[in-house]
Structure formats: C-alpha cells, structure tokens
Amino acid sequence: MSWFRRVEKGIVTPTEQKKETPDGLWHKCTCCKTVISKAEHRQNLYTCPSCSFHDRVNSHEYFEILFDGNEFKEMDENMSSSDPLNFVDTKAYPDRIRETQRKTQLKDALRSAHGKINGLDLVVACMDFNFIGGSMGSVVGEKIARAIDYSRAHRIPFLMISKSGGARMMEAGFSLMQMAKTSAKLALLAEEKIPYISLLTDPTTGGVTASYAMLGDFNISEPGALIGFAGPRVIKETIGKDLPKGFQSAEFVLEHGFLDFIVHRKELKDRLTNLISMLAPAAGQEQNTPAAKAGLA
Ligand SMILES: [Zn+2]
Numbered sequence: 001m002s003w004f005r006r007v008e009k010g011i012v013t014p015t016e017q018k019k020e021t022p023d024g025l026w027h028k029c030t031c032c033k034t035v036i037s038k039a040e041h042r043q044n045l046y047t048c049p050s051c052s053f054h055d056r057v058n059s060h061e062y063f064e065i066l067f068d069g070n071e072f073k074e075m076d077e078n079m080s081s082s083d084p085l086n087f088v089d090t091k092a093y094p095d096r097i098r099e100t101q102r103k104t105q106l107k108d109a110l111r112s113a114h115g116k117i118n119g120l121d122l123v124v125a126c127m128d129f130n131f132i133g134g135s136m137g138s139v140v141g142e143k144i145a146r147a148i149d150y151s152r153a154h155r156i157p158f159l160m161i162s163k164s165g166g167a168r169m170m171e172a173g174f175s176l177m178q179m180a181k182t183s184a185k186l187a188l189l190a191e192e193k194i195p196y197i198s199l200l201t202d203p204t205t206g207g208v209t210a211s212y213a214m215l216g217d218f219n220i221s222e223p224g225a226l227i228g229f230a231g232p233r234v235i236k237e238t239i240g241k242d243l244p245k246g247f248q249s250a251e252f253v254l255e256h257g258f259l260d261f262i263v264h265r266k267e268l269k270d271r272l273t274n275l276i277s278m279l280a281p282a283a284g285q286e287q288n289t290p291a292a293k294a295g296l297a
Pocket of ligand 1: 030034049050051053
C-alpha cells in the first residue's frame with residue numbers, strides 16, 4: 001500500500017496554501033492565554049472571562065457600551081490639527097496626521113458626544129489610543145473644552161475617558177497649554193456644581209494624568225490599567241531604587257488614595273448611572289446658567 005508511504009521527499013507548502021483556521025475567529029487573552037471566540041470576547045465587552053484582563057478599546061466601543069441603543073450626537077467631529085510649529089521628525093507632522101487619519105478613520109485622538117445612559121443625559125469625551133498614542137494636542141484640548149462648555153450650558157454631567165501617552169511632542173508648548181485650558185474649564189464646571197467623572201483606562205500617563213484625568217469629582221479606573229506620570233524606567237533611573245511590585249497599576253494607585261474605585265467594564269454603565277443619579281438629581285434640566293446665557297451650546 002503505497003498510500004501510506006511518502007513518495008516525494010522534502011515537500012514544502014507555501015504559507016498561503018497552508019490550511020489553518022482563518023485569523024480573526026479566536027481571541028487569546030494576553031494575560032492568561034485563555035482562548036475564546038471573538039464573538040464571546042466582544043460579548044464580554046473585550047474582557048477575559050477567566051482572568052478579567054481588560055483589552056484596550058477605543059471611543060467607538062466605549063460609546064457603544066455606554067450610550068443607550070448606541071445613539072449619540074457627536075460634537076466637533078471634523079476638527080483636525082494644524083501644524084503651528086512646522087514640525088518635522090521622521091516625517092512632516094501634517095503628513096503624519098493625514099496618514100493616521102486614513103489608517104484609523106479618526107480625525108484626532110479624541111471624540112466627544114452627548115446622549116443618554118440608562119435614560120440619563122451625559123456628555124462623554126473619549127480618547128483614542130490608536131491615534132498617535134492618544135497624545136494630547138490642541139484638538140484634544142479644544143474638544144474637551146467645548147464638551148465641558150456643552151455640559152455647562154445644558155447642565156449635563158461630564159464623563160472623561162482617558163487613554164493617553166501624554167502630551168503630543170509635535171505640538172510642543174501648544175500641547176502643554178491644553179493642560180491649563182482643560183483644568184480651567186473643569187474649574188468652571190465645578191463652580192457651577194455639575195458633576196465630573198474621570199475614568200482612567202490603560203494607559204493614562206504624562207500630561208493627561210497631570211491635568212484633567214485626576215480632576216474628577218470621582219476618579220475611577222478599569223482593573224489593571226497603567227496610571228502614572230513618568231514611566232517606571234525613568235523613575236527607577238532617577239531615584240536609583242527598585243520600584244515596588246505592581247507600581248503604577250490601578251490597584252496600586254487606588255491603595256495610595258488617588259482613585260475612588262475600580263470598576264469592571266461590564267459594570268461600568270450601571271455604576272456610572274448610580275453615580276450620576278446620586279450626584280445630579282436635576283441632571284438634564286437646562287437652567288439659566290451664565291454659560292447658557294452666553295449661548296454656549
Ligand atoms: Zn485572561
């Protein structure tokens with residue numbers, strides 16, 4: 001029976017002819033390596049059912065998770081960055097922006113929208129890490145400022161979802177100014193007693209941690225998120241000491257008093273609803289605020 005004998009020797013199958021399960025059906029957890037179907041992973045809101053590892057998701061997914069029926073009105077959706085410094089590194093900044101826009105189908109590293117979560121009005125600004133590392137440039141700052149103005153004008157609570165590597169190098173000082181601008185706007189929001197909840201997701205670092213991400217009436221986070229200002233390597237080299245275990249994880253930051261609580265993504269919507277109804281019994285009722293009078297909307 002020559003069937004079971006290999007007649008030709010040294011058969012090499014080109015990669016494209018190999019018969020394997022097609023990519024994109026299965027998801028392997030980065031942390032515990034459990035394999036589940038992509039559909040199940042999505043149903044689990046991109047978290048692992050066995051170890052609770054939270055995969056990074058972007059504004060598209062957060063809006064879908066939070067807004068009732070995925071219905072929302074996006075604000076300033078066409079705002080895009082200019083190049084005030086004529087900045088060139090490995091490529092010119094405008095080219096980098098155009099290329100990233102094409103790849104990600106985003107205009108910049110943040111999208112803002114208003115809609116309802118469990119029937120309550122909410123303004124949400126959410127960062128997108130896949131747009132130049134979620135870096136905070138003038139567009140990110142301006143969109144946050146305008147989203148806060150909308151919150152003030154309509155007396156709707158504001159939720160910020162941070163996910164960022166920090167300030168955008170290509171805009172240098174213009175990026176750093178966004179820290180002051182957004183902080184000042186948040187101070188106005190606080191003066192008018194409109195709730196601000198800051199959700200820090202993996203990773204929240206640099207100028208974002210040093211400004212709006214830590215200024216919430218409630219600062220909350222997803223499990224395991226990296227939260228810090230400078231990266232661990234820089235700190236280790238500066239202080240010349242080994243860093244404690246779990247340094248800069250959400251759990252470590254919570255234990256040291258910088259967070260109010262950590263929430264699993266599957267409980268996020270309900271916990272936020274509870275918080276908002278507790279903080280703003282009159283949420284959504286437009287009043288005669290200074291911002292409303294000035295016609296900010
Ligand atoms: Zn896992």
